[in-house]
Amino acid sequence: MNKSVPRFEHGSRVPGWDTPADLDKDPATIPDPATTPVPEQLRQDIETHMALYPDPRSAALPSLEEAQRVHGWCSPLAITQVAAVMQLTPAYLTSVASFYDMFKMTRKPANDVFVCTNISCSLLGADEFFEAMLAAAEGADVNVASFECLGACDIAPMASVNGEYVGPLDAEDAQRILDDLSAGRPVLPEKQIRYRRTVDPSPPTPPVPDGPEQEFATPDHPRPADTVGLSDADAQTDRVGGSGSSAPIEIPPELPRDGTDT
Numbered sequence: 001m002n003k004s005v006p007r008f009e010h011g012s013r014v015p016g017w018d019t020p021a022d023l024d025k026d027p028a029t030i031p032d033p034a035t036t037p038v039p040e041q042l043r044q045d046i047e048t049h050m051a052l053y054p055d056p057r058s059a060a061l062p063s064l065e066e067a068q069r070v071h072g073w074c075s076p077l078a079i080t081q082v083a084a085v086m087q088l089t090p091a092y093l094t095s096v097a098s099f100y101d102m103f104k105m106t107r108k109p110a111n112d113v114f115v116c117t118n119i120s121c122s123l124l125g126a127d128e129f130f131e132a133m134l135a136a137a138e139g140a141d142v143n144v145a146s147f148e149c150l151g152a153c154d155i156a157p158m159a160s161v162n163g164e165y166v167g168p169l170d171a172e173d174a175q176r177i178l179d180d181l182s183a184g185r186p187v188l189p190e191k192q193i194r195y196r197r198t199v200d201p202s203p204p205t206p207p208v209p210d211g212p213e214q215e216f217a218t219p220d221h222p223r224p225a226d227t228v229g230l231s232d233a234d235a236q237t238d239r240v241g242g243s244g245s246s247a248p249i250e251i252p253p254e255l256p257r258d259g260t261d262t
């Protein structure tokens with residue numbers, strides 16, 4: 001059974017939608033970078049994301065993700081800092097952040113376990129795992145939520161633990177996830193999708209990494225599956241910040257950069 005969805009006035013799932021806009025308020029303005037302190041690393045990370053896209057606004061999602069990582073949630077301060085670096089209004093970024101379940105507009109626990117309970121995972125025991133995960137996380141600093149298909153049906157039933165995809169899961173894995181999170185270890189390393197080279201269960205399981213520093217191949221550890229086929233240099237380049245594929249979009253110089261084709 002799913003956790004009940006928090007509701008605000010009139011059944012809205014989004015806080016603030018019941019409050020009429022204050023039409024007497026000054027229009028939202030873009031924060032002045034000169035008077036808006038932003039942690040240096042956060043600024044650099046946002047600028048790195050912006051440089052990857054022809055339209056810097058395309059970096060809104062990864063930039064909000066960076067800010068949520070720093071602040072723990074998309075607080076008004078976090079939104080203001082992203083807005084100052086990206087030169088957007090806080091209202092624009094709030095409209096983006098409030099659309100996605102992965103962004104939290106209220107304080108949340110430090111860890112997220114998103115359990116897929118969609119059809120493929122459900123058929124293979126996701127509901128039982130979800131119940132076990134809720135029980136294991138009782139009282140811990142962990143946000144457990146059920147999710148629609150997370151796009152990794154080949155490892156069903158699966159979950160995203162702080163962004164790391166793990167599966168196939170059984171009920172006993174719930175306590176192991178809790179133990180790994182509490183100890184600050186990589187979560188279920190032998191079940192992380194990044195080390196699976198194929199959905200075929202018959203090939204031998206590659207060695208397990210020792211920790212997060214084993215992000216890339218070493219003589220003792222295999223290359224993560226999502227960098228297979230890339231050179232060592234390209235594997236590093238393609239994984240800016242270690243957060244997945246983020247190669248710059250290359251637009252041939254002869255094409256206009258505004259999306260038109262004339």
Ligand code: FES
Nearest residue numbers: 116121149152153
């Ligand atoms: S149904 Fe669970 S990942 Fe697709």
